[in-house]
Amino acid sequence: xxxxxxxxxxxxxxxxxxxxxxxxxxxxxxxxxxxxxxxxxxxxxxxxxxxxxxxxxxxxxxxxxxxxxxxxxxxxxxxxxxxxxxxxxxxxxxxxxxxxxxxxxxxxxxxxxxxxxxxxxxxxxxxxxxxxxxxxxxxxxxxxxxxxxxxxxxxxxxxxxxxxxxxxxxxxxxxxxxxxxxxxxxxxxxxxxxxxxxxxxxxxxxxxxxxxxxxxxxxxxxxxxxxxxxxxxxxxxxxxxxxxxxxxxxxxxxxxxxxxxxxxxxxxxxxxxxxxxxxxxxxxxxxxxxxxxxxxxxxxxxxxxxxxxxxxxxxxxxxxxxxxxxxxxxxxxxxxxxxxxxxxxxxxxxxxxxxxxxxxxxxxxxxxxxxxxxxxxxxxxxxxxxxxxxxxxxxxxxxxxxxxxxxxxxxxxxxxxxxx
Amino acid sequence: xxxxxxxxxxxxxxxxxxxxxxxxxxxxxxxxxxxxxxxxxxxxxxxxxxxxxxxxxxxxxxxxxxxxxxxxxxxxxxxxxxxxxxxxxxxxxxxxxxxxxxxxxxxxxxxxxxxxxxxxxxxxxxxxxxxxxxxxxxxxxxxxxxxxxxxxxxxxxxxxxxxxxxxxxxxxxxxxxxxxxxxxxxxxxxxxxxxxxxxxxxxxxxxxxxxxxxxxxxxxxxxxxxxxxxxxxxxxxxxxxxxxxxxxxxxxxxxxxxxxxxxxxxxxxxxxxxxxxxxxxxxxxxxxxxxxxxxxxxxxxxxxxxxxxxxxxxxxxxxxxxxxxxxxxxxxxxxxxxxxxxxxxxxxxxxxxxxxxxxxxxxxxxxxxxxxxxxxxxxxxxxxxxxxxxxxxxxxxxxxxxxxxxxxxxxxxxxxxxxx
Numbered sequence: 001x002x003x004x005x006x007x008x009x010x011x012x013x014x015x016x017x018x019x020x021x022x023x024x025x026x027x028x029x030x031x032x033x034x035x036x037x038x039x040x041x042x043x044x045x046x047x048x049x050x051x052x053x054x055x056x057x058x059x060x061x062x063x064x065x066x067x068x069x070x071x072x073x074x075x076x077x078x079x080x081x082x083x084x085x086x087x088x089x090x091x092x093x094x095x096x097x098x099x100x101x102x103x104x105x106x107x108x109x110x111x112x113x114x115x116x117x118x119x120x121x122x123x124x125x126x127x128x129x130x131x132x133x134x135x136x137x138x139x140x141x142x143x144x145x146x147x148x149x150x151x152x153x154x155x156x157x158x159x160x161x162x163x164x165x166x167x168x169x170x171x172x173x174x175x176x177x178x179x180x181x182x183x184x185x186x187x188x189x190x191x192x193x194x195x196x197x198x199x200x201x202x203x204x205x206x207x208x209x210x211x212x213x214x215x216x217x218x219x220x221x222x223x224x225x226x227x228x229x230x231x232x233x234x235x236x237x238x239x240x241x242x243x244x245x246x247x248x249x250x251x252x253x254x255x256x257x258x259x260x261x262x263x264x265x266x267x268x269x270x271x272x273x274x275x276x277x278x279x280x281x282x283x284x285x286x287x288x289x290x291x292x293x294x295x296x297x298x299x300x301x302x303x304x305x306x307x308x309x310x311x312x313x314x315x316x317x318x319x320x321x322x323x324x325x326x327x328x329x330x331x332x333x334x335x336x337x338x339x340x341x342x343x344x345x346x347x348x349x350x351x352x353x354x355x356x357x358x359x360x361x362x363x364x365x366x367x368x369x370x371x372x373x374x375x376x377x378x379x380x381x382x383x384x385x386x387x388x389x390x391x392x393x394x395x396x397x398x399x400x401x402x403x404x405x406x407x408x409x410x411x412x413x414x415x416x417x418x419x420x
Numbered sequence: 421x422x423x424x425x426x427x428x429x430x431x432x433x434x435x436x437x438x439x440x441x442x443x444x445x446x447x448x449x450x451x452x453x454x455x456x457x458x459x460x461x462x463x464x465x466x467x468x469x470x471x472x473x474x475x476x477x478x479x480x481x482x483x484x485x486x487x488x489x490x491x492x493x494x495x496x497x498x499x500x501x502x503x504x505x506x507x508x509x510x511x512x513x514x515x516x517x518x519x520x521x522x523x524x525x526x527x528x529x530x531x532x533x534x535x536x537x538x539x540x541x542x543x544x545x546x547x548x549x550x551x552x553x554x555x556x557x558x559x560x561x562x563x564x565x566x567x568x569x570x571x572x573x574x575x576x577x578x579x580x581x582x583x584x585x586x587x588x589x590x591x592x593x594x595x596x597x598x599x600x601x602x603x604x605x606x607x608x609x610x611x612x613x614x615x616x617x618x619x620x621x622x623x624x625x626x627x628x629x630x631x632x633x634x635x636x637x638x639x640x641x642x643x644x645x646x647x648x649x650x651x652x653x654x655x656x657x658x659x660x661x662x663x664x665x666x667x668x669x670x671x672x673x674x675x676x677x678x679x680x681x682x683x684x685x686x687x688x689x690x691x692x693x694x695x696x697x698x699x700x701x702x703x704x705x706x707x708x709x710x711x712x713x714x715x716x717x718x719x720x721x722x723x724x725x726x727x728x729x730x731x732x733x734x735x736x737x738x739x740x741x742x743x744x745x746x747x748x749x750x751x752x753x754x755x756x757x758x759x760x761x762x763x764x765x766x767x768x769x770x771x772x773x774x775x776x777x778x779x780x781x782x783x784x785x786x787x788x789x790x791x792x793x794x795x796x797x798x799x800x801x802x803x804x805x806x807x808x809x810x811x812x813x814x815x816x817x818x819x820x821x822x823x824x825x826x827x828x829x830x831x832x833x834x835x836x837x838x839x840x
Contacts, residue, residue, distance in 0.1 A: 006668055016459045017600065018449025018641075019632075022442055025464075029438020039436045041471065042464040044445075051461065180437065212439075223439075278726075280705070284712025285698075288705025288726040295780055297704070297728070304726040305736070306698075306708040312723040312766055316736070360715055371621055393715055 007059035011070035013046035033180035070154030072137040088144040090124035130166040183238035188219030190252040196250040217398040268412045277348035278304035279338040281355040302322035317341030332384040335375030350376040427479035454601040484567035490574030492557040508564040510544035550586040594601035596824035608639030610636035610672040618668040637818040697768035698724035699758040701775040737761030755795030762826040763797045771797040
């Protein structure tokens with residue numbers, strides 16, 4: 001096996017029982033791929049010395065490079081270190097630098113370590129402790145004639161920090177020439193099949209990048225991946241690929257990476273110096289919640305009215321009772337009246353409203369579960385549009401939140417384009 | 421290895437790259453444990469025939485019982501079946517029953533299968549196809565002199581359905597005598613350390629059940645686990661253990677299993693025939709969103725006002741401007757006025773309000789980030805209480821939502837107790 005192939009051994013009885021989802025494995029998969037190292041096999045075993053020993057021994061024999069997570073804490077479960085030290089023929093020795101770090105950490109929390117904590121300062125001879133300022137147990141970087149073994153703690157935060165700050169830089173120092181790296185274009189409001197048709201024309205030009213469609217309630221992400229391409233060229237190639245994809249779906253592609261559509265909309269409003277208010281029925285507050293997840297939303301977002309009951313729509317949002325009687329609460333007319341109503345009530349230049357049928361009950365032939373009307377009021381201009389979403393109640397609600405944000409983003413984008 | 425030990429092999433390059441979190445493994449861990457089968461090792465490999473073959477071969481040699489997920493779809497990635505058939509010495513044969521099921525599924529979606537789809541109907545001789553009404557690829561139950569191999573698709577829904585409807589019943593038929601099963605008591609509002617002190621007195625009496633503390637933003641769950649206890653006795657033992665735990669923290673233990681505190685509160689209000697309204701500042705709508713996640717909330721929940729901006733607090737909630745000026749928006753006085761204001765505006769007998777500092781900015785020495793005031797109005801009686809939550813913005817907001825629900829649950833519980 002080439003040196004840039006690694007096997008991962010994740011340790012923990014909780015992983016096998018399914019009490020814990022192995023998110024560490026996913027994190028390491030992404031972090032190591034980006035650093036030019038490819039995980040070729042992952043093995044999970046329980047907190048049993050014989051199982052841990054067998055798994056690491058076999059992985060080392062196959063690949064010569066093993067990363068473990070778990071089994072490093074200051075409890076009776078802390079067994080990986082001794083097992084791996086024995087496998088590599090590196091006897092444990094007391095390391096005063098590690099001990100001082102343990103003492104400092106205890107002091108910071110006003111505690112005094114007991115004698116058994118000294119075991120945390122035992123390091124395999126010739127090994128490199130990876131000091132862990134986010135927890136007590138250091139990681140370990142151990143090399144012998146059998147190969148390289150890196151031991152990481154199982155606590156996700158500690159594992160992530162040590163990977164980023166200690167493991168990846170050391171791997172980079174070895175100069176792996178090729179990497180696996182991805183870039184993502186986020187779209188919303190266009191079905192995967194329609195997107196695929198549009199992408200079809202440019203897909204051949206994306207090579208050697210590969211393309212994956214990742215549908216979720218937030219929309220369809222397009223992920224481009226550069227495989228075994230020199231690091232220097234990969235970033236530029238990914239950037240060019242993303243821009244090429246954006247040209248086939250400009251009115252649905254709202255951002256790259258992990259961009260949040262709510263943050264994009266808030267920034268549009270901030271630039272346009274407009275205040276925002278929302279009126280919600282079926283989403284029950286989730287739209288306001290999503291907007292205020294963005295720190296700093298308060299300079300744009302005034303607030304909202306959750307009009308779950310129709311009387312609230314009439315009294316707090318001034319929706320005429322006859323509109324509801326004639327068209328139903330889930331209608332273009334009511335969505336528009338809700339948007340106008342909250343804009344007026346709160347003195348907001350921009351408002352959006354959501355009214356729909358999230359299910360499981362309440363649907364009809366004419367208005368099936370998943371029907372959602374969106375109303376918008378922008379500087380006094382009012383309009384509405386409808387979507388019919390699939391999925392269970394939770395999904396309909398989340399899609400409705402994203403749909404409202406998309407509708408506002410598209411309207412504000414057009415406004416910007418018209419002005420420029 | 422005893423027959424009730426199994427090894428899991430999960431197949432998919434996306435798993436190793438970390439693009440997909442291996443949630444199938446966690447589901448199978450729980451489902452199999454509850455069925456009396458224990459996963460002793462899990463191996464993940466990419467979509468490469470040599471890797472799949474080696475992993476299944478080794479696992480079969482060690483344990484004689486292997487379950488695989490992935491590599492079963494009707495694409496070029498569909499390779500597990502042929503590899504395992506070869507390992508077990510069971511040649512592939514055309515199975516008309518499976519073919520008819522494939523045809524029926526295509527017909528349902530108005531499509532016609534092409535010749536290459538016939539490969540989906542090939543079944544290893546002597547094997548049992550596990551017909552999959554949730555997708556196209558059937559699972560397979562294959563037994564030979566080398567042992568038992570069960571192949572499941574990698575699509576989570578299909579894997580789960582086949583596990584529940586086909587795999588677990590067949591395992592139960594083999595009469596494994598002991599099981600691993602858990603029960604959970606949910607608490608909120610009591611710190612883990614305080615809970616541990618109170619539990620200390622009864623912990624010994626819980627044996628042979630083991631106890632785990634599972635802290636999250638929703639509170640601290642107490643999970644009791646019965647290990648290798650005859651199935652008939654485990655359920656009663658778990659029930660008794662949960663009731664014993666409940667006695668040490670009755671005012672914080674709001675439910676068992678996956679009970680949602682919002683659903684508990686809605687049921688209290690339904691019983692008491694009271695309507696609910698909410699007023700939110702720092703949670704921005706999340707409290708209303710959480711309440712309306714519960715299907716059927718509309719018979720109790722009228723709606724809410726998201727008063728993110730102070731002018732909305734004054735105008736829509738009738739909070740006196742001088743209260744905000746004198747005490748600050750995050751104060752007992754304003755929390756109470758918000759609760760009263762929304763109760764009056766919406767004609768609700770019961771109302772709650774949340775106003776706090778979610779961060780990252782806005783904190784002070786007197787009111788640090790995480791400070792949240794809760795106001796309650798119940799049949800005209802108004803009061804407030806304060807919590808200071810740790811964590812980042814998202815966590816503070818989620819804890820505030822749960823804290824508001826807890827405060828209302830406790831107040832309504834006392835009311836019920838007083839009446840009875």
